[in-house]
Every structure is written in C-alpha cells, then in structure tokens.
Amino acid sequence: MLTAKIEYGFDQLAARSGGVLDGPSHVAMGRRAAAAIGYSLGSPDEGRMIEAYLNVWTAVHLPHVPPGARGLTKKEFVESNLALSDDPVAREATLGRLAETFFELADADQDGMVNGAEFWAFQHGHFPDLGRADLAEAFAHLDEDEDGFLSREQFISGIVEYWTSRDPAAPGNWWLGRPVYERGKMASWIAPPMKGINDKPVDYQYVHLA
Numbered sequence: 001m002l003t004a005k006i007e008y009g010f011d012q013l014a015a016r017s018g019g020v021l022d023g024p025s026h027v028a029m030g031r032r033a034a035a036a037i038g039y040s041l042g043s044p045d046e047g048r049m050i051e052a053y054l055n056v057w058t059a060v061h062l063p064h065v066p067p068g069a070r071g072l073t074k075k076e077f078v079e080s081n082l083a084l085s086d087d088p089v090a091r092e093a094t095l096g097r098l099a100e101t102f103f104e105l106a107d108a109d110q111d112g113m114v115n116g117a118e119f120w121a122f123q124h125g126h127f128p129d130l131g132r133a134d135l136a137e138a139f140a141h142l143d144e145d146e147d148g149f150l151s152r153e154q155f156i157s158g159i160v161e162y163w164t165s166r167d168p169a170a171p172g173n174w175w176l177g178r179p180v181y182e183r184g185k186m187a188s189w190i191a192p193p194m195k196g197i198n199d200k201p202v203d204y205q206y207v208h209l210a
C-alpha cells in the first residue's frame with residue numbers, strides 16, 4: 001500500500017520530466033505553482049517560488065542522486081521514502097521540514113491556512129496531470145474538521161502521511177485524491193444497497209433469464 005502510494009506519487013511528480021526527478025523538473029514545478037497562484041511571468045514572486053523549489057532539489061533530493069546521474073529514478077525515490085517511513089527522526093528532519101516549507105509556499109495570502117484555491121494551485125505545480133475533481137476530493141478528506149481550510153497541522157501531516165504512512169486510515173493517503181490502491185473498487189456511493197427493492201433481499205432474483 002505504501003509502495004503503491006509512493007510509486008503513484010512519483011509518476012505524477014515526474015510525468016513531465018521523462019520519469020526522472022531532476023533540477024529542471026523542480027524549476028518547472030515552481031513555475032507552474034507560481035502561474036497557478038497568479039504570479040506573473042518573470043515577477044519577483046515567481047522568482048522566489050522557483051528558487052524555493054530549487055532549494056528543495058538541492059537540499060532534499062540532490063544528496064541522494066547517484067554520481068553521474070542527472071536525477072532520481074523511481075526506484076531510488078521509492079527506496080529513500082520507504083527508509084524514511086521506518087525512521088521517525090530522519091522523517092521529521094527531512095520530510096517534516098520540507099512540508100513546513102511547502103506550507104509557506106502554499107499559503108499564498110499568508111493567513112496561516114490553506115484554502116481550496118491555494119491547495120489547488122500548490123498541487124497543480126507538483127502534479128499537473130491531476131484534475132480539479134481529484135484535488136477537491138483530496139481536500140475534502142484532508143480537511144477533517146470540515147471548516148473549509150487546511151490548518152498548518154492538517155497540511156503537514158497530509159504530506160508526511162502520504163509519503164510515509166502505512167496506516168490505511170490516515171487522511172493523508174488522500175493527498176492526491178482517491179488512493180491508487182482503492183481505485184477500481186466500487187465507489188462508496190454506488191455500494192450495494194443493504195436492501196433490495198420492496199425490501200426483498202439484495203440477491204433476490206428480479207429477473208429470470210430463460
């Protein structure tokens with residue numbers, strides 16, 4: 001389950017960079033996120049955004065890139081995330097700190113909360129292939145107290161849980177929308193009814209084929 005989440009997340013992250021996470025893909029993420037927030041091309045705000053993403057690349061990922069390689073492959077990315085999952089101290093020091101940085105970036109109006117539009121803009125920067133419906137579903141699950149905002153804690157634990165939690169009930173499993181391991185299952189709103197029509201049991205044969 002955790003590996004499935006990480007692999008799916010990586011596929012979305014690296015969808016526009018040939019399956020490798022590298023420096024240029026981080027510049028592109030910063031640019032997309034800035035555009036989605038509404039920062040204009042070449043503005044100082046856009047520049048700060050891109051710089052923040054480049055910092056993520058140099059501080060978080062670059063140390064794990066094998067010598068001579070241009071970036072991280074899916075296999076390397078999965079391995080480093082799984083290692084974090086089993087090491088709470090390292091998880092706090094790296095992913096926890098990264099999530100703090102991301103919160104600052106996502107909270108564009110700096111009111112200390114991330115609203116739906118801010119969430120969409122931030123996520124779109126990372127995962128351009130995810131649709132608005134996916135991200136709206138993600139937001140609804142992450143906002144457990146349903147006040148319409150992600151608090152700093154909700155936002156940060158969402159990131160950390162998505163990439164490292166093995167708990168099937170963790171809200172953060174929904175960071176990218178319906179968890180990939182749940183897709184293909186029947187959606188809850190079309191789950192089989194407890195009772196059939198006219199209180200007949202569900203397996204009651206309404207139609208007999210000759």
Ligand SMILES: [Ca+2]
Binds near residue numbers: 108109118
């Ligand atoms: Ca905000």
Ligand SMILES: [Ca+2]
Binds near residue numbers: 145146
């Ligand atoms: Ca909330």
